[in-house]
Amino acid sequence: MKVLIVGKGGREHAIAWKVKESDLVKEIFIAPGNIGMESLGTLINIPEEKIEELADFAQKNKIDLTIVGPENVLALGIVNEFERRGLKIFGPTKEAAKIESSKEFAKKLMKKYGVPTGDYETFTDLELAVKYVEEKGTPIVIKEDGLKAGKGVTVAFLMSEAIEALEVAFSIPNNKVVIEEYLDGFEFSIIALTNGETVIPLEIAQDHKRAYDNDEGPNTGGMGVYSPVDKIDSNVIDETLEKILKPMAKGMAKDGISFKGFLFGGIMLTKDGVKTIEFNARFGDPEAEGILPRLKSDFVKAILDLMENKDVDLEWDDRYTVAVVMASENYPKSSTIGSEIEIPKDLESVVFHMGTRKVHGKIETNGGRVLSVVAYGNTLEEAKKNAYLDVKKINCKKLFFRNDIGSKMCYNNENK
Template sequence: MKVLIVGKGGREHAIAWKVKESDLVKEIFIAPGNIGMENLGTLINIPEEKIEELADFAQKNRVDLTIVGPENVLALGIVNEFERRGMKIFGPTKEAAKIESSKEFAKKLMKKYGVPTGEYETFTDLELAVKYVEKKGAPIVIKEDGLKAGKGVTVAFSIPEAIEALEIAFSIPNNKVVIEEYLDGFEFSIIALTNGETVIPLEIAQDHKRAYDNDEGPNTGGMGVYSPVDKIDSNIIDQTLEKILKPMARGMAKDGISFKGFLFGGIMLTKDGVKTIEFNARFGDPEAEGILPRLKSDFVKAILDLMENKDVNLEWDNRYTVAVVM
């Protein structure tokens, strides 16, 4: 079969590398890819945002499966376009991808379906936001509402730091800000394959977001990741599945915005149990680089089986991986 991978970064490199191992795959296209992926497939010079051009290419070249990497392309509606043309694609629709492209949308869903998360309020006015922060105190979390590629988040440990983050956020016209309770605990990433009903968790990882030694720098999109995470046992993973990932997937299906693709949960293990920091609508980066090398099973077969409602059993290598962003 022919597989098209959309994207150009480290995550897509890891996906292409794993897809190439599949016995089912005879040809791989990567759009646009980067020069480091040349040995994995044919690089196609179509920017990832050019959804119609990508769909035209996939149709013309009889691509059997498309796997989408980046969140911005999902938010633009690539899945909607491919499905409209009757092509097989693994990823959420534009509507379902809102769990990442709108922090407020995700929080409302969590509240509606009882998914544990920190308390929050949404603001479009700087003055009201500052008053709220002064009332709640620090530490507190300031999140810009839209797609920020894993950035746009400030964990403020003082009121002045929180106010500065708000001033920066509201200097962008029509920006919306979600102010959240600071969750204290041990953070980990869990990514699941889902068809909207069945939720298959991959092995977990822990990424490190703050730049500089001792976590003293600003938040980044991720400085690196390791897997497995010994501190998180199977009992905690089961809780995360039952309390967070499954209720979210089922709730979205109930609301008519069924989520298909990589459902990513940023989770905090607090003294009160697992709570959701955020949801993403795609495989994490750098998580993909740390998790996929450990997967022994055929990645493409797992995706196809899931899309066809067949049983999926994944086998893992117990050795450790470390991915570093340089």
Template sequence: MKVLIVGKGGREHALAWKTSESPLVNKVYVAPGNPGTSKFCENINIKDNDIEALVAFAKKEKIDLTIVGPETTLALGIVDVFQENDLKIFGPKKSVARLESSKDFAKKIMEKYNIPTGSYKTFYNLEEAKLYVEEKGAPIVIKEDGLKAGKGVTVALTKKEALEALEIAFGIPDNKVVIEEYLDGFEFSLIALAHEDKIIPLEVGQDHKRVFNGDKGPNTGGMGVYSPVKRVTDDVIKDSVEKIIRPTLRGLQKEGLPFTGFIFAGIMDTAEGVKTIEFNVRFGDPEAEAILPRMKSDLVQLILDIMENKETVVDWSKETSCGVVLASEGYPSSSSKNAEIIIPEDVKSLIFHMGTREEKGKLYTDGGRVLIVVGKGENLEEAKEKAYIDVKKINCSKLFYRDDIGDKDLI
């Protein structure tokens, strides 16, 4: 088989790495890929939003399966166009991708089909939104409606913080804002392969959204992750599948919007049970970088099986993985580029590239989140220790990281 991975970040690096292990696959292309994927796949110089060029490439090379990484590409409708050209692709159509590209749409689906989530209201102007915050008080959650690359969400612990977030959100023309009830509990990520009403749930991960230690500072795309999560029991996972993911997929089907692809549920385990924070319509990033290294099963075979409605079970390593993100100075409000990165040869952890570029054999920063270092061990303590040993070996003057990834599961 020939497989095409669309995207250029750490998630796509992890997907390409896992796909290249499949005995079914003899060639993996990544468009556009990154310096990490170039070591074992063929990078194709096509941007992940150039759907016409991606279709032309897939036709020319007779690609057997395309796996889409970025949510922006899915929101543009790549799946619709590939299917119109009789090309096999794993991901949801544009109309279904609204589950992530519109927080308002997602909340309406959850409300209609009784998916447990926080109460909410959608606003189109600043003054009404401010009045609502004054009425409800804090803590409260402010979410800009569209795709915001893991940002655009403010968990406001004070009314002042909420009102400031609204000023910023409504400073963007035609912006729509969802204001949600603050949910208290333990947050985790559950990702499943899905096709219509078929589900293959994966083992869970715990992302660290805030930029600084102790979950302080603004939200980011994710500063670190570990898997599995001891605090999330089998019963909680079962509840999440049966009360959140399965009824959501069935609800979408009833709406004439059958889902195919990776469905990601950000879930809060509250005193009242599991509740949905958000849905994504692709593999999480950085969750992919911690979960896929623990998967012993063939990812490509799993995708083919679910698309053909076959029953299957995923085989997992008992090891724990812990991933630490190295981000650019100033992230998430800005990022530094062109700072040289030196990765010594004695690094033993897996390293996935998130925002790098290579020039004349040298590696440079090229984005907000730059690298993720993933340690593996018999338990979380060992995996974390291995990851941080290697993080400290990487030399770059413009990178920073949290040093508490995994601590919340070590309590």
């Protein structure tokens, strides 16, 4: 069969890498992809947001299955367009993808269907928002409502930080802000495959969102991840499924906006049990790079079986993975383009490209997050050691990385 993967980052590289292993797949097309994916399939020079052009390509080339990576494309309605043409595609419709593209929408759904989460209020006025924050006090969480690529969130421990975040948010015309209760506890990521009725959880991971060591600096799209997460046992996972993922999927189906695709839950294990920080409408990034290398089952078969309402039984590698993101200097404030990267060929780790390009045969930086270096280990410490050995062999003057992905110092509240 022929598979089309839509996207160009590390998540899509990891998906393509796993799809390549499937015995069912003969041809892989990636639109637009990046130069790290050249060996996995044919790169198609169609921007990911050009959904009609992508649908035309899928029709013309008789694509059997399309897998969508990025959230912005889902929010634009790529699934609606493909399904309108009778093309098989794995991802939520524009309406269902609002659980990520509108934080207010997601919060309202959680409240409606009893999904545990923090208290919140939504504001469109700076003065009223500041008054609310002053009444509630800190710590408090400020979230801009729309898609922000993993950013646009401020966990304010000082009143000055909260007010500054609000002033920045409301400097954007017509912006809307969700102000949330701060949840204290242990954060983890859980992604499930769902067809709107059946919810199949993947192995969990913990993402490190802050830019710098010791969970300092601004929030990012993710600076690294490890899997599995020993602190989260099967009882917590079952609680998360029964109280959060399944009720959300069933509630959306009841509302006529059935969710098909990768349902991502950012979860906080608090002293009162699990609570939802956020929902995303796609596979996480860098979660994909940490989780998919542990999947032993045929990824494509699992998706097809789920879409056809067949039983899905996933098998996992017992080893740990640690994925370390190498990002442009000054990320997330800015990105670097055109700085040469030297990647040795003898690395033990799997290197997924997130923001790279090739110019005159040389690999260069081309984005904020640039590479994700993933290593296995029989223990978490071994996986971490292996990952950092290879990270340090990659040469680029304009990249930085956290030194503590998977360290025990990060086993507390990721919001700190």
